[in-house]
Amino acid sequence: MTALLELRDVTKRFGGLVAVNGLSFTMTSGEIVGLLGPNGSGKTTALNMISGLLQPNGGAIDLLGESVGGLPANRIAHRGVARTFQLVRALPSLTVGENVLAALAFRRHPIWGEAAKPKIEELLGSVGLAGRADQPAAGLTYIDLKRMELARALAAEPLLLLLDEWLAGLNPTELRAGIDLILSLRDRGMTILLVEHVMDAVRALCDRCIVMNTGSRIAEGPTDEVLRHPEVVRAYLGDLHA
Ligand SMILES: Nc1ncnc2c1ncn2[C@@H]1O[C@H](COP(=O)(O)OP(=O)(O)OP(=O)(O)O)[C@@H](O)[C@H]1O
Ligand SMILES: [Mg+2]
Structure with a gap:
């Protein structure tokens, strides 16, 4: 089956900083995948390349088997990628x-x-x-x-919805409503790549997670397993619970 989204070895540099370093992963239709990682690990930069706001310096991004890497944002939107922004627009x-x-x-x-x-x-x-x-x-x-x-x-x-910390800043009641709303999208078959720091939401929503640290993928797999992964606990959850 053709993946809905495939990233192969995608890299983004800002001057001397490698914000995303050889990132690879795939998503199939109907999945909700969490893209996690500490602040500055490259999550928004990855979404920006998938949605065409930023051009990758290297690697390939395919949507339904067709290359979209480096296309302008409006062309990628017309191919079926929609997003929300970390700072609401x-x-x-x-x-x-x-x-x-x-x-x-x-x-x-x-x-x-x-x-x-x-x-x-x-x-x-x-x-x-x-x-x-x-x-x-x-x-x-x-x-x-x-x-x-x-x-x-x-x-x-959209075929693929990118949510960049859509649940951030909500109070507990709103968070519950927000999670239910995303679950209702899943029930309608929406495919979602979800960047999120709220772990209760990640556990409730994501079948699978990819974790980044300093631009690289450090773990990928079913949510429970990934959140127990020692490197993830060290890099990320360790920070939060310190
Ligand atoms: N336009 C830019 N120019 C220069 N550096 C940038 C730019 N955008 C991001 N960066 C840097 O790239 C790195 C990754 O940033 P990014 O915003 O992708 O992180 P993030 O994982 O989304 O973090 P957060 O959880 O805080 O939103 C950071 O070091 C950031 O300062
Ligand atoms: Mg971000």
């Missing part, structure tokens, strides 16, 4: 509905105007923002802003 002067409309208008099969309205409602409903289309985005609480960002990503009807 929204259009605060627009309404919630207009924010989603902007995403619908730039996708591969754009829709806008009246035709977009039912789609906007459906997308907002799927992230827990039903009936909120006319509200100004600027007035949203943090979790609702995150929900809106997710609706914008889902508007592209």
